[in-house]
Amino acid sequence: MQQKVSIKDIANHVGTSITAVSFVINGKAKEKYISDKLAAKIRKAIDELGYQPNLLARSLRTGKSNIIGFLVDDISKPFFSGLARAIDEKAAVHGYKIIFSSTGNDRERTTEILNIYQERRVDAYVAALAEGLENEIGGLIGGEAPVVLFDRYLPGLDADYVLTDNFWSTAAATQHLLDNGFENIAFITIDTLQQQMLDRLRGYTEVIDRSGKKQEVLKIKYQDSEHATQLIKAFLQKNSHLDAVIFAANYLTMDGLKLSRTGDEGLLQSKGVISFDDFELLEFIRPSITAVEQPIEAIAENIIQLLLKKLAGGATAKTAKPVVINLQAKLNVRQSSKPQNAQS
Template sequence: MSKKRLSIVDIAEKLNISKTSVSFIMNGRAQEKRISPELVERVMKLVKEVGYKPNSLAKSLRTGKSNIIGLIVEDISDPFFGAIARLIEDKAYKNGYKIIYCSTYNETQRTKEMINMFRDRHVDGYIIVPPEGIEEDIKSLQDDNMPVIMFDRYLPLVDTDYVIVNNQFSAYNATQHLIGQGYKNIALISFFTNQTQMLDRIKGYKMALKENNLKPCIKELPYTQNTKSLVEPITSFLKSKKNIDAILFGTNRDATCGLKVINNLGIRIPDDLAVVTFDDSDAYELHTPQITTIAQPVEEIAESVISTLLAKLKNGGENIKNQSIILHTELIIRGSSVAKSVKA
């Protein structure tokens, strides 16, 4: 049988003092309330003996602060989101906050449930990578004066702080790079979605092609946790589009699967097919040849997100306007997109 958890009332009864005095002592207000050092010593000695731990939920209800931030991302196991989460957690901890994070896998209902869970935990603020369909949930948080900041993407119909990269220019720049290397039949492989970051990447890709009188060739994949299920559609696409000479992958998830398919089909990079992908990774440097990437500024994204949220938490968000922070990516050119004329 588990032992009963002691409360402030239990401690007060054991020492024959008021629970208010115990509460003041436990919350560091003994000197302010002129409680004698002797009584403080008696209380703290008993607290240590019985292993008393304050109920964090009760404390948050009493003080209005939990010193917890809810972080909701698409997939915490994804290297991009995992790296940002680690950096956010580190700075939050240094500023007296803990992070609770979870993954949505782009599921609207799952995200709604997580927001409600965080509400029940009385978190002080929310950092969200939003799927579609949670606009009303975010507005409800704002109505309750909860600070919310989004990153990687945003919801056009909701006025919040958000941190993104210049997705349209990034895709445009990468496509122009491939065109400049002599490639003319450039495909874009990405996930089917109406999320802002992907729509902007498609716009940038199409813009570059239009400026050079080239035709787009887009393969949109269904979002899935099981990357193995992407093998068949990518394989079918590559087999049916034998004329393409370059691919821009919209995310590192489809790129990772795509590179496996390319290898399985015996397609040589870049002799048969040039490759560029969003999001840099150590794995791309280990690939032969190394993969050209659009690197997002992970540290800058994390810093912008947590600094913006902490600023609002510091003064309750009063008189601080919502910010739209747009950061720049870096096109890291490697062997996978070398010019046709200089191929080995």
């Protein structure tokens, strides 16, 4: 019971060859002309001896580890851990396991992790990387193992992506506020070249421009949370005519909410507020805040489907053009029109 039983043990126990055993294990009994009688005996022995295949040996032989490497900033961020769970479950159905790591946005750590993934012979990579790390992952693209990136688009990288449609989502959010009678809508973002942030900004500006209203954008040079809160405070105090605010990222929403700490919650109290990225917190906050929710399940599903296609496709899939999938986010409305300021 203690020592592991191998195919050889089964073969000896039944009095046959390891080949025969291997064939029935792999469901090739018919195909490989193993008689029903022998197959039955083998299956019985497998049961009795409690045989469990050694996946390491199998991987070595087949060249497929059935492991997917998952790489993000920080696995403990809700979006990432939620996605990790979804991907893990979907991957398990197809016999894959996930190993994960957090880069902490550190270049050295990232190369190190990718190196380990290669040594472990992962079959595929799933990653969300910050700009500046294009080169580290770039070397992998077009290689043996397929790579699918998500969440962040890196303009320099011609890879397969599964993204949230940032442009569309912010446009919809902005339109939502307009439809509900808000007149002076501000957009608070960070000063960056990150593609997804630019897309979000564009979603806002285009809708505002089309409406003939005035753009009110605060671009924060992000240092830390305290500082951001101060800038937001100053911005809102100065522009007292604003009646709605869109925060372009969840941490910005948080920084905004931290105004309550200094007793400045009034600055947001009477306004329409939309947060990009939904989080549990928002269910409890007063006044209620509408949020753009990333479609985690859909993202996971698309990533896995893409990977499976590439893993199955072999050479054909490898030369295929990169795919970029844009998924529409959901607007979780918790606050309706301006006048009533009602809560749904």
